[in-house]
Structures are given as structure tokens and as C-alpha cells.
Amino acid sequence: MTHLTEMKEPSYDYLGVIAASSALAIGVGLQRTELAVLGNMMVEAKWINSDNIGQLVGLNLAGYLAGCVHQTRIKREDQSLRMIRIALVVCVLIFFIEPLFPSMGWNTIWRLVSGWGCAHLVTGLPGFGTRKLHPDQKRLAMGIIFAGAGIAPLLDSVMLPLFVKSSPVAAWDFTGLFSILFAIPIWLLISRGLAEEREVKLSNQTDNNSSSSSSQDHANGGGSVSGAVNWSPALKIFALTTLLYGASQVSILTYQPLYVTSVFKVSTEVASNSFALVGFGYTLGAIIAGLVPKKIPTDSVLLASVVIGTFGTCLFVFSRVLSIVNFGAFLFAFWNGAYIGLIVARLTEVVGPHVVRPAWALFSFLLSIGFVSMTFIAGYISTFSVPLIFYVGLALVVINLILMSITAYSFKKQNL
Incomplete structure (x- = not known):
């Protein structure tokens, strides 16, 4: 038997x-x-x-x-x-x-x-x-x-x-x-x-x-x-962090080709080739985040990914060298790919496998709300200043870094 x-x-x-x-x-x-x-x-x-x-x-x-x-x-x-x-x-x-x-x-x-x-x-x-x-x-x-x-x-x-x-x-x-x-x-x-x-x-x-x-x-x-999602204070902060993550995605994932062509005066073909690094970074980030040993807490990996994304966004915004800008976009996409998979992994740990489906649906809804809201804002900003979109995006990434730090601390305090 x-x-x-x-x-x-x-x-x-x-x-x-x-x-x-x-x-x-x-x-x-x-x-x-x-x-x-x-x-x-x-x-x-x-x-x-x-x-x-x-x-x-x-x-x-x-x-x-x-x-x-x-x-x-x-x-x-x-x-x-x-x-x-x-x-x-x-x-x-x-x-x-x-x-x-x-x-x-x-x-x-x-x-x-x-x-x-x-x-x-x-x-x-x-x-x-x-x-x-x-x-x-x-x-x-x-x-x-x-x-x-x-x-x-x-x-x-x-x-x-x-x-x-x-x-x-x-x-x-x-x-x-x-x-x-x-x-x-x-x-x-x-x-x-x-x-x-x-x-x-x-x-x-x-x-x-x-x-x-x-x-x-x-x-x-x-x-x-x-079952229903048990909204602890730490989980509520995590939800807010996810909302800001969705908003911060818009800048580079949507407007990177436009930025490269308008600032560096390259052809659309070159811009498309550089945008391929974004897709590669996203894929690589998702896989590498999954390979991190289990002994390292998911909150720590989430926080590390946001640090990488913040650094990449800074390179993208402040550099005037195209290769460095492309590398910054790669790091930004690396964070995006790593972070979104880790959200579901963290939810599974917090709410349990039987509640993760409705929990992820709610978090995905919040993520999309942030993305849609920032899309409309960025569309308005693009009519008078494309670079300003990325300064706003950088601010959102920094806020996301702060909120993720608070989230990690809140979950740690909750488990004590």
C-alpha cells in the first residue's frame, strides 16, 4: 500500500x-x-x-x-x-x-x-x-x-x-x-x-x-x-507596493523605443534591436529569481530585485551613452521579470496554496490599475516632454524600493 x-x-x-x-x-x-x-x-x-x-x-x-x-x-x-x-x-x-x-x-x-x-x-x-x-x-x-x-x-x-x-x-x-x-x-x-x-x-x-x-x-x-484572503497589515502594504510596481513599469517598458529615437536620433530598427534587451532581461530576471536558494527569504530577493531595478533606472535616466542606457533598460526589465514571479511566490507563502488564486487575481488587478493609470499620465506628459516620463518613472521606482523595505520589515515583525 x-x-x-x-x-x-x-x-x-x-x-x-x-x-x-x-x-x-x-x-x-x-x-x-x-x-x-x-x-x-x-x-x-x-x-x-x-x-x-x-x-x-x-x-x-x-x-x-x-x-x-x-x-x-x-x-x-x-x-x-x-x-x-x-x-x-x-x-x-x-x-x-x-x-x-x-x-x-x-x-x-x-x-x-x-x-x-x-x-x-x-x-x-x-x-x-x-x-x-x-x-x-x-x-x-x-x-x-x-x-x-x-x-x-x-x-x-x-x-x-x-x-x-x-x-x-x-x-x-x-x-x-x-x-x-x-x-x-x-x-x-x-x-x-x-x-x-x-x-x-x-x-x-x-x-x-x-x-x-x-x-x-x-x-x-x-x-x-x-478561502478568503486574510488582509494583515503587512499584506496591505505589499498590495500597495504592487500597485506602485505596476505604475513604475510603464516608463521603460512602453516608451523606451521612443526615448532612444528622440534623444539619440537613431533609426527605428536600432531602437527595436535595443528593445530586444528588455525582453531578454525580463526572461532572465524571472528565471534567475527562481534559482535563488530557498534559504534566502523571498522578501530579501524581492528587495534585492528592486535595488537592481532602481540602479538600472538611474543609469537609463542620467546616462548620455546609448550602450549604458540599454544596459539600464536591461536591468530595469530584469527587476520586472524577477519581481512579478516573486509576488506569486510570496503570496503562496503568506496566504497558502488554496487562497493564492483569488489573492493573485486581486494583486494582478492592483498591478494593472497602477499600469493603466500611469499609462494615461505618461501619454499626457509625452505631448510636451518624453524625458520627463522617465524622471517620474524613477521616482516611482524609488518609492517602490521604500515600500518594499517596509513590507519586508512588516512581514518579519508579523512572524515574530
Whole structure:
């Protein structure tokens, strides 16, 4: 009996980690980040104007906020998985539907709908995909998962010129086909999860000595229930820190190419090549943060990543040498990639694996609120001073560093 139990216990849930990473690849990498490439092709084809790209990103984030709220209101894991499956189908189909209606009006609808679907993928799967892992395995797993957000657009951008010349319809279709590859492990994980939930339901129905909690599960339709988030003072400060993190992302992640072309007078091709360092930094940061030994507290790694991001932002803002500016952008992106995966890892430690899904959905909502708010502010500032955007961004990063220091101290005090 013991031998059979040991055989049933997986040493590592590869499917869960791969599927969650694929969810970030579709929800953030292809649906949001890759829109910069697809949007430029749409502008060249005169489908939209250049300023519409930023509007479409904002609309996608608006739909994302709605999806985050929707995900937090789903209490049962089986219901969440079914909704994520619908969202997956929506996100993949939109790649093929959106280019069929080349107008800003239709693009507005598709960006809102895709944002809703992306939110379910991004907030629903990371916690679910890692729930079977040992606590010592989860930090690296989160690094791999959030690295998917950088790997997918990097691969798609490299392969697009090889298979697609100048047709925006072909580019959208190619990206859609690429997203299907990422959708396969997600579908397999959801199918496995729903099968496990059905087994739990049948077990509760046939077990005459079930506990009161199991009986309540049966009365509600079966499946596990996610509890409510216990908002301790330290967790509230952490939430505020996440809000500021979202706002501080906007400057370099959105306006770096514009800054390089306007200040250093380089071509758009050179600016695009330098922006590739941002994607590389994001991916590398997510993976390296996950490789940090477990004996080092997550709060310490979070704080160290913010220090790296602050230093990189200073290099970006104050240097007048393009190579140093690019290195600063790389360090900034390194912090972004490391930090976002560590947020989920820290939430898992604080609230527990069964509450991490609604907790991450709430934190992702706050992060997006900060990003959207700063996007509108930066858009106004860009009309009269592009460099000022980065001074504001630097101020936000410094504030984030201070708040993260307070957060780490608060969690430490709370655990004493």
C-alpha cells in the first residue's frame, strides 16, 4: 500500500508548470506584448493610426481588469477551470478573427474581449499549476512560469520575418497558430484538473463518514473551495507596493523605443534591436529569481530585485551613452521579470496554496490599475516632454524600493 502511494506521488508537476508558463505566454506575451509588432504592421497597412496602438493596449488592459474582478468572484476550483478553458478558446480564436475586421471599432471590441480572457489565464493558472509542488520547488517554478511572458513574443518576433513578409493578416494568423502550441498543455492541465475535481465529488458522495467540510462541498456542487484572503497589515502594504510596481513599469517598458529615437536620433530598427534587451532581461530576471536558494527569504530577493531595478533606472535616466542606457533598460526589465514571479511566490507563502488564486487575481488587478493609470499620465506628459516620463518613472521606482523595505520589515515583525 505504501509502495503504491509512493508511486502515485509525482516528484514534480511538469504539466502544471509548463501549462502555467504557456498561459503567461498567451495572456501577456502574445496578446499584449506582441501587439507592438502586429500593431506596427496594421499601421503600415493603414488599418489604424499610429496613436491607436496605445489605445488598443489600454483597451486590452481595461478588459483585463474586468477579467481579474471576474476571477476573484469565482470561489470553486472546478468553476474557475471551466472559465479558464472558455477564456483559452477566446484568446486563441481572436488571433484569427481580429484581422478579418480591419477597423478601430472592431479592434476595440476584440481587445476588450481578449483582455478579459487573458486575465483568467494569467491569474487563474499560476497558482493552480503549482499547487502540487513542494514549497521548496515553487520559487523556481514561478520563475519559469513568468519567463513565458518574455519567451513567447521573443520567439514570435524572430520567426515572423522568416514566414511572413508584410501581410498583417498572415502575421495575425501565424501568431494564432503559434498560440495553439501553447494552448495544448493548458488544455491538458484543465482536463486533468476537472477529472480530479470529479473524483473528489464522487468520493464525497460515497463516503458516509465524510467530514462537515466535505458535506458542504457536496451541497455546493462538489470540488474544492478557495478561502478568503486574510488582509494583515503587512499584506496591505505589499498590495500597495504592487500597485506602485505596476505604475513604475510603464516608463521603460512602453516608451523606451521612443526615448532612444528622440534623444539619440537613431533609426527605428536600432531602437527595436535595443528593445530586444528588455525582453531578454525580463526572461532572465524571472528565471534567475527562481534559482535563488530557498534559504534566502523571498522578501530579501524581492528587495534585492528592486535595488537592481532602481540602479538600472538611474543609469537609463542620467546616462548620455546609448550602450549604458540599454544596459539600464536591461536591468530595469530584469527587476520586472524577477519581481512579478516573486509576488506569486510570496503570496503562496503568506496566504497558502488554496487562497493564492483569488489573492493573485486581486494583486494582478492592483498591478494593472497602477499600469493603466500611469499609462494615461505618461501619454499626457509625452505631448510636451518624453524625458520627463522617465524622471517620474524613477521616482516611482524609488518609492517602490521604500515600500518594499517596509513590507519586508512588516512581514518579519508579523512572524515574530
